[in-house]
Amino acid sequence: MKGSGAAPARDQRAGNGGHDVAYRRMTVEKRRAQLLAAALELFAHHAPEDVSLDDVAHAAEVSRPLVYRYFPGGKQQLYEAALRSAAEDLERCFAEPETGPLTRRLSRALDRYLSFVDEHDAGFTALLQGGSVAETSRTNAIVDEVRRAAAVQILRHMRVPEPGARLRMMVRTWITVVEAASLIWLDEDKQPPADELRDWLVDHFIALLAATAASDPQTARVTRAALTLETADARLGSLARRVIPVLGDAAHLLDVGPPESDPRTPR
Template structure:
């Protein structure tokens, strides 16, 4: 199934920015959905949820409002879909960091790095996940909570398998690592002036490793 975006009206300014999407282009449904999410990301990042308008998102994507509503019945549905995609990206990054090596010291560093990369990537993405202004909305809170809980689950499984700890103790350590990584990454992004991403990750992961690696050595090398 393909859809056609509405043609650009004569005299329309390009002042909407370089990220304005092409109009009049037929796209498969999955590609159109991805395009709409990208346009929504730009509008939400610029205006926040409450000031963002579906008209603006449709205009940014280069489609008519009916096309936008075919994919997302309302602004909240669009916001949650975008939020879920960001959460998925973070969780996959953490899982990938843990599975990329069997060296536990490197695993800690990679996991910390996953949070720094997420925070240092699309600012609108990490703000939606960690600083959402819709936390009172249950579906939003559920997605936000999953960003932490799924990351904690992945790290808990690794610590339980490698450090010989029971799940309760491993989960507490995992919560600590996730909290340390997330807060440190957000602080670094806001306050860093000369410290590189690699230096910040190394410093944070060293703190975590000296606690986890030294205190709970590998039980079965």
């Protein structure tokens, strides 16, 4: 093509699966971002094996050769790049200012997480359930990076630079619960409503934290520190008002002694 770099953007046409497509000249970064956005939209609602490069080209309104130009490795390379982009979005879900009650921070993070799940329903299911022909050790590593990044963020909110094995396990177990609940939520036609699911998951976090604190001194110290930031109207207060009567009845029926009678209870 002749002409200077200052030439105005122009439409170009090329065959694409029997369709004419028009696209504007873009910088390399913008074009790559456009193709990734088109791919993410398709992978969000279809399993990877059901999406072709022609589909991506059509959605981006470019030619198939142009997609290959940016992703010479074909659909697998494009899928992994789209997955990494989605993973970065998921990691940002847990980025939250480290102020205020811990349960409120978790609630805001879960709001973003569940919104992502809602917008990428089919793709999220295919990603976490596995079995896709596009699944490789690299895609699995990308997904695991998201889990580890989420755990790091949560532990940072708990102000634990060097967590012990039990606390790490508790946090990673909760992340697994969040993933599993999200998949079930999609399978149940997104019921209960997202805000109810969010509150239920925060309750699970509190329950896991309390159960771990009962036998792990480090978690007990972290829990006490977190309690100082909670307020009566935060999620912990709501859960306490609902659970204490139940636990009180259970303690009476089982004739449970005071906490000091359990040698494992952290002091």
